[in-house]
Amino acid sequence: MSKRRNSKQVLFISTIVLILSTFLLGCTNESKENSTSNKDSKDMLTFAWPRDIGEMNPHVYNPSQLFAQSMIYEPLVSYQEGGELKPQLAESWEISKDGKEYTFNLRQDVKFSDGTSFNAENVKKNFDAILKNVDLHSWLGFIPKVDQTEVIDQNTFKLTLKEPYYPTIQELAVVRPVRFLGDAGFPKDGDTSKGVTKPVGTGPWVLEEYKADEYAIFKRNEDYWGELPKVKKIKIKIIPDAETRVLAFEKGDLDLIYGEGVISLDAFKQLETTGNYETSISEPVATRQLVMNTKKEQLSDLRVRQALQYGFNKKAMVDGVTSGLEEKADFILPTNFPYTSDLDIKPINYNVEKAKALLDEAGWKLPKGKNVREKDGKPLEIELMYDSAESIQKAMAETLQSEWAALGVKLNIVGVELTVQIQRFKANDFELNFFSNYGAPYDPHTFVNIVGSEGFGFSEAISSYPNRDKLLKQIADVPRTTDEKERQELYSTILESLQEQGAIAPISYIKKIAVYQKDVSNFTFPANRDEHPFTGISIE
């Protein structure tokens, strides 16, 4: 009986093994075939992105992805390294002396992907569609200031502003909403905010195939006026999970991983150390800052703000938390932005003794037998708000907590949702908060504008600056200046003063990362933070 049972068991197990191995073998053959077809040819670059590319409408925002919009649609002016503004769809432009009239000479050999010509009529049509929804786009400084749009002739377009606003040209380089849709893409009523009929642009790429939440394939626009891209197609796979992106890349399903925070810093380091791939880190795209609310009593004293900055080892913290992928920041804006390189400020370096002395001087003494400093019986306790979903902010908050504890400062850290963080910041309901500026092509003017505008948190946060009124006037004057030299001086004064008063402490320069297979070459980071990185890229 037991013999029979044993032989039955053996028979059953062998059948299972046989079925499984046939099944697995079948898979192996098929998936091998699949993987060779997946790898495609040298002509297609495969790239992963966390979110669906969205509707390819140049005039709307979420959920459309900036980089994908920038593949199809082009601006009049493009933002290049160091803040240089270069002609794109406009060959040249003239600005009137009063800084109100902008005349653009349009490039003549440009065609939309449906074969129609790009001309001044089309530029006006696009601008008018955007201006129909001024409220939606008013965050972009020049839009509410537009007074008139005119077609001078087939290739000349004129924009008239209500008041001078120097960053107009710079803002024309942003990805949305000021890029150009072909006439065929406009809906009947011309209101593109509700949707476009088809994505027709002048850019180097044309959307060929798209499956929401799965993938998008862009093919090269063979009639592109500029230099033709080297690869024929770009496939964008939508992979929401960062670890899966890394695994797909390791398997060879992806040629490129690129962006900010698209994979964890550990994963980046791990891929780098294998030596099997190429890695690259960009120039600073923004600064991670610590904003101190001077409206709060303990932070209203400059000496306390300075002491806090002297009191932590910034370099060690940035290196430790970001594995050296971010760089210790000395200035509140990266110096590769326009008007930011010429500052006369002495960066604050780690000096615990000086920090302690400053706190003593400010009246915050450490009572015997206690760990927290006190003034008039009140302990030196501060709250730092961070985005709980952002691991870097959390780790930095914890580091600051332990560093400042050594000074006798009790730091309470509070993790909140990003939306709550923004809301509390704007309502001026915070003591310390993390912030980062907008990057190219928005800064420095957008950052400075936010600092000066009420309701964004900054203007209230710096309320105890002795020179606040003067500073706010300078901030208001900057965009109206027509003289380049004067503008540079104003920016220098504003940025120096903001930093010297210590309410905005630079922590690190945020950078983009790229990891690509060895056969990918000529990868460069776009100077514009929101643009696509596919220009010039090739696969050998």
Place this chain on the structure above:
Amino acid sequence: MGTYILKRIMAIIPIFLLANLLTFGMIHLSPVDPAEAYLSAAHIQPTDEMLAQKRHEFGLDQPLHVQYVNSIIKICQFDFGISYVSNKPVWDEVTYRMPATIQLALGSIILAILVSVPLGFWAGIKKNSGIDHFSRLLSFFGASIPSFWLGYLLIFFFSVKLDLFPVEGIGTWQHLVLPSITLALPLIALYTRLLRASVLENLQEPYILFARTRGIHEKVIMGKHVLRIAISPMITGLGMNLGKLLTGTIIVEAVFSWPGFGRYFIEAIFNRDVPVIQCYVLLAAGLFIISNLIVDLIQMCIDPRISRKGGQRQ
């Protein structure tokens, strides 16, 4: 029986209303303003006027009770509103993504049944044998390993190292294998143990002894009697898990880039896309209710004693 079914169906209405009230309350108690979340997600620096305009557009400036009643009326018309993010009807967006989620859920439930029924049954009748130990080990593993981690492990071994299956995506049957295993393993763990326990319990019942003394063949006793009765608690478990399975695909969908509606829901939470969140919660509630109802009906067919009890209840 007909009245019983009707009663059960009628009970769905108050449960739906309660679910809707709960979501509505939670969303309105949250400190985040959907209009602000919408604009921030779009990388727009909102001004007060823009916020007011958006609030008006979303109907958030109306009194709470008006908003609640409006939402009920719309839901009755199968109108779940327009997504704040995509500006498209939520119902269209959800139904577009639903087939992928159903495919994944069905794949894993079939896998779970295929593995757990023979395994649990065998482990029950061969108590303390090798197969019993194996089923215990598998159940322990399946019940304790987090889904996302199992997903990564499977991708790492079967996709990256062995190149047997694709890492992510949808389309062929190979795409379905790893996510189905990930989703099925906790179910296998549960059902195997349930079935094993139930088989052991039934083996002690007097009807088995009676059947044996009547000289009925062992195979018939096991197949026709023990399995049929023992499977009943497992079907209850299955019903309770059906709704959970569809909503539980969220993590697996994210790990395997499966374009289902679980992923869509996650993005909706991050973007505070209120109409989508509401639609999702109601659908989940509906799935739980309906799957439980179906299971009860199946139970009635399998085990006539239940149907009699049901009859008595009437």
